[in-house]
Amino acid sequence: MSLALDPAAQDLLFREARTANTFTDEPVTDEQVQAIYDLVKYGPTAFNQTPLRITLVRSPEARERLVKHMAEGNRPKTAAAPLVAILSADNEFHEELPALLPHFPQAKDMFFAERPVREQSALLNAALQAAYFIVGVRAAGLAAGPMTGLDFAGVQKEFLDADHTPLMVVNIGKPGEDAWFPRSPRLSFDEVVTTV
């Protein structure tokens, strides 16, 4: 069974792409991030809510502030990656909904008037977009190093506000020497998929 997606693209995005732990010092430009965003912004979310927000950590002092909130094992790579991005969910995404969903602007008040509902929806949909973003980084010929080993409350306080929930930090760049462990196994189809 062959996919419609050509094999080179399959390799680039999934089969040969790996989570990098080391990087070369080749910079990642704003133009590259813009190209990634302009591709993955089309990935679907519920009610087109697109709650993902991206904080690019570019200044040395911001990098230093971030590294201290990372788990110890993640600090060296977060300090060394050409670019580091904090991905967060905007819990007030509903303010943008009338513009984002012009054929159904009343969704804002019908479904998202309550903050806990928004938080749950923002978390799920920003996570979908985080995955699209990781795929997009790979589509740009770069390696992503997504990490959840960090002090989330610390990162939120240091870089975000009460309306933005951090999801993960992603190192971005060209893979360096010994960039990854051997590929770990995956569950078989029968372990994951059941039919009713």
Next chain:
Amino acid sequence: MSLALDPAAQDLLFREARTANTFTDEPVTDEQVQAIYDLVKYGPTAFNQTPLRITLVRSPEARERLVKHMAEGNRPKTAAAPLVAILSADNEFHEELPALLPHFPQAKDMFFAERPVREQSALLNAALQAAYFIVGVRAAGLAAGPMTGLDFAGVQKEFLDADHTPLMVVNIGKPGEDAWFPRSPRLSFDEVVTTV
């Protein structure tokens, strides 16, 4: 700025791919689902935990049981799609961790001994895998119709168990007539990305 991913693949996965609301009656085979899984299983998750589980709703009686738990506006398309999949998060994913993470098997007990921690991690990481799955459906030349307008407790009780949290239901098939609304707008780069 051009991406490494070729333009045809960009179109197939993001730019021209759309959330379909109608489908032709061309079947979606198990071989196609297997090919999708064999591609997207490589998408990264924290500690390689891969908590996504997929329930393919194939029998007419199971389809009928599912449709009644969907929001009214989602019922006709869920009833008509060639294939419908329930995506869920396995909150007991840690049992598989020693096999999935052979270089660090102690992660199971060091990080995931407590159920609330597992639930939070399973939700985020299964959502990442749900997005990889949507991309994979598109890679197979099919349209995905992900939906969260449904009675989650009802779907869980009807098809899953207390250890599996449903995330969404996805209609899968070739797009039919009038399959989608005009593309809704997206936020601009400057609305989503900030630099520190």
